[in-house]
Amino acid sequence: MTSILSSRRSAEHGFTPVRRSAEHGFTPVRRSAEHGFTPVRRSAEHGFTLVELLVALFIFALLASAGVAILAFSVRAQAAASDRLTEIAGLGRVGAIVSADMAQVIPRSTRNREGDPLPAFDGLAVSNGEPFLSFVRTGWTNAEGAARASLQRVEYQFVDGRLERVPFAMLDGAEPITRSVLLDDVDRLSVRYRIDNDWMDTWQPTRAEGLPRAMELTIRRRDGVEYRQLFLVGTGY
Structure with missing residues (x-):
């Protein structure tokens, strides 16, 4: 109970x-x-806590910084590639012009403005502001049909870091026409000439119409890049 x-x-x-x-x-x-x-x-x-917001902002800042860094790197890489391509194109243009000049060299002596005889091919050591290469070439294009020969006297000069090509309107006793800058930012320029089986720093012909067999051109840019090329002389092509 x-x-x-x-x-x-x-x-x-x-x-x-x-x-x-x-x-x-x-x-x-x-x-x-x-x-x-x-x-x-x-x-x-x-909603979100303060810690969660701070973490989100930190992650966003990291992503934004990474994006800016990648963009800056891409811009610098593109600029460097453009500069390098421009430099390569400039060197290629120099090689093409010098090669055409050397191939068209002919054994034809000339006279300067004072009437002194000049050899067909004059090759000296490079000196700033002075011609180091002088020659007569054929194949001067006459598209306008002017009353002149197809031969042309040409000089090469090294002036304050620039490689310049100086053509003349006439073979004997003429003033140079407009000079052209083939390459700038050149730190050092040197040439050598092939004589028989030896390379010489200057060309000293035994006769006025003598020509070297070949020429070596070495160009050192101010950024340290060195360019060297050999050119046959008087081959006609």
Whole structure:
């Protein structure tokens, strides 16, 4: 009977654990939902924390810095490649012009403005502001049909870091016409001439119409790049 009374008393006073839990909201899931403990709902209601914003800004700054660095590197690489291509094109143009001149050299002596005789081919050591190469070449194009010969006297000079080509309107006693700069930013320029089986720094012909077999041109740019090329003389092509 005591047991029956205890059960009734428990039922009367709500001591049943399951019912009490349900009545007073002790169920973990329901309590979590009622008081907003679910992480997803809390994040949606309250937004990002300061730490999360700082981390996001830091990552964005890293990505922006990397993008700027890559862009700057690309610009520098493009500029360097453009400069190198321009330099290669300039050297190629010099080689083509000198090669055409040397191939068209003919053994024809001339006279200067004072009437002194000049050899057909005069090759000296390079000196700033002075002609180091003088010759007569054929194949001077006459597109306008002017009253002149197809022969032309040409000089090469090294002036203040520039390689210049100086043509003359007439073979004997004429003033030079407009000179052209073949290459600039030249630090050093040297030439050698092939005489029989030897290379010489100057060409000293035994007769006025004598020609060397070949010429070697060495150009050192101010950036340290050195260019050397051999040219056959008087081959006619």
